[in-house]
Amino acid sequence: MDKQGDKLKAIVSTGVKIDGSLTMAEHIPWLRWMFPLKEEAFTKNGDRRDRLSKAIMEEHTLARQNSGGAEQHFVDALLTLQDRYDLDHSISEDTIIGLLWDMITACTDTTTITVEWAMAELIKNPRVQQKAQEELDRVIGFERVLTESDFSNLPYLQSVAKEGLRSHPPTPLMLPHRANANVKIGGYDIPKGSNVHVNVWAIARDRKVWKDPLEFRPERFFEEDVDMKGHNFRLLPFGAGRRVCPGAPLVINLVTSMLGHLLHHFTWTPPEGVKPEDMDMSENPGLVTYMRTPIQAAAIPRLPSQLYKHVAVDI
Template sequence: MTALWTMPLWLLPLLALLPLLLILKSKQVRRTNLPPGPPKRPIIGNLHQLGELPHRSLGQFSKEYGPIMLLQLGRIPNIVISSAELASEILKFHDLDCCNRPDLMGPRRLSYNNLDIAFGRHNNYWREMRKVCIQELFSVKRVQSYHSIREEELASMISSISKSTSSTPINLSEILFNLNDDVTCRVAFGKIYKGRDLFDNGKFGEAIAEADAMLSSFSGADYFPYVGWILDKFTGLHGRLENCFQKFDKFYQHLIDEHLNNERAEAEQEDIIDVLLKVGRDQTGAAPLTHDHIKGILMNIFLGGVDTSAVTIVWAMTELVKNPQVMKKVQDEIRSTVGKKENVIEAIIEQLKYLKMVVKETLRLHPPAPILLPRETMHHFTINGYDIYPKIRVQVNVYAIGRDPKYWMNPEEFMPERFMDNSIDHKGTHFEFLPFGAGRRSCPGIHMGISIIELTLANLLYAFDWGFPSGMKKEDINMDEEAGLTVHKKAPLYLVPIEENITSISN
């Protein structure tokens, strides 16, 4: 008792309130209602359950735990959304509550997080950047202005294929990635850099391949803050990342200097660097566009644009050779519309309604980013009755939504006709179909990507019929996926191009 009375008198009210505070705290804990999810292990959480193809693993989990799940990936809580209704809640009604990007420090910052760091995840810089991208770089008018570049590079590709030895299979996957490299280089940089040694001891193509490999690598720093960098140091990932980043930084600075010093040949039109430098000169206010910002934008355009477009075209051709009736139907449409012209030009594409359905169906079955780039919540909110707290990563499994029988009849079948006579599009307003995301973090390069996909596919189908390598049938096509930031076809697509409209793909 003596000890009690010697305590400071101001502590007595706090001691009296302590039981009440504990009761209120326990009630608050009981009121917390987190989404369900699979059991987790100490330290690693649910990381071991992702598998080689996380979009498929998470799709299977959603059938057991529901369309909203909570997973602990290392030390990071993640909610995974696998239904159109909840995707609408997250990306539309709670867009402001979860439009941050997580502070990733591993390989994925090569592709997008470096740009968020440059512009700030929490201030006006990011909004200014998106405004620049939408209004200056990827507007419909700007994308259309590059039509001659796409048409020229496609004509060159078709000519090259025509010169290949008759009945010899070609690696269509490699050809399509090279095409998209060339188009993106000309649009963004003003010329093609293939084979030019601007990376000291490595060529441009090798640097791109290394960046792609980095994007699909596991980084301890992304899942174990403060300590994961030790794992990345031990595996050599940290050093590879910094080396890759420095090479690209030097490359982009070289490009900017060329444009500033007029050291390049006279260009036919403005490229993206021209546009960004002009925006930087004309910009006023608190958010100037610096050279570092321009480098970040270029990194996103190149690594995000080349891969996704090429992957989609490869999957489209794969599905078409597996479904010869669909191929014949789309070829008939293209050839009857184009007539006897040498190549398909972009002005004709709007008339090719069935081709557009084929592209949509490919994006439904094979979204290039099957799990949208992660967001991070900023505020507490509830969804479907569950509490969502700040600093939780949000991932939307568009692959699972695109194959859900609730929204799609016979969802595993390739049926472009499902898009006939309906208004479903890929612009982020139909949440059962989200290949480019929705809301503030949707892909700003939708028009650019769709333009090259549709035009390339139209030219390939117009110029050639397509046969299989000797002894191969459509049932033999390998449909396995290879996971990464984008999901590639694991085995390259080898086909035989046949001119003179001789159909050789049998039923």
């Protein structure tokens, strides 16, 4: 990556770590004195984020001016809205920066985390990997690559993606919600104004909710129809209600596409000398669940050599 890419990666990584450490202070305000260094680091990282965002916005402004106003990027669309319709100054520079970082932090990390966990499970469970590849071979064959129009004919691949989101939800406690009224849930009184977290990680491991919850078994979604867009509270990777993740359809398609390409193009095995059952599947605590030990695997090509040449850039 270039220097700007390195900065972006560092800001996102630092932001996720700091946000998680400040959660206690949000819930118990009188403990804020225990986190002075974290708050200072949070402010410092926010300043770095804003400087990088403004530099990117300036680059896009110059590019639009030089190209006659062509709109080819999310940044350009926001800047164009600001120029054309911001009569009441509601689309401020801070608003654009906030929207940009919502997109980056809410979509990028969670999608890659989901794919990494799913791939780890597929490497650990060769039976599931082989079954997904047999479906891909049957539907797509060996003369072309996967496209989005194939998804509807790949129910097992879709179930693999769904099982990945169930067994390893990228945001284990979801985002905090605030009770707008006094309510009673499960025998507990939740006062109005309380911050509430839903432990979807624990739900995914509850034997009262799921049969054999620790087993990575996509077939469970053929045995019963479970919606994951907020209608079935057993599976809530994107939340529910008015604050359900607006990017859910995009994430589902991205995860399905990434897994499909990886499985269709390659057979995946643990590194030499490592048995599948010995893979480290432990988690790092935080707002998102990274693998404690980043996945390592050997990729064995499965398709004709010419299909590996269709890439956007040289790699």
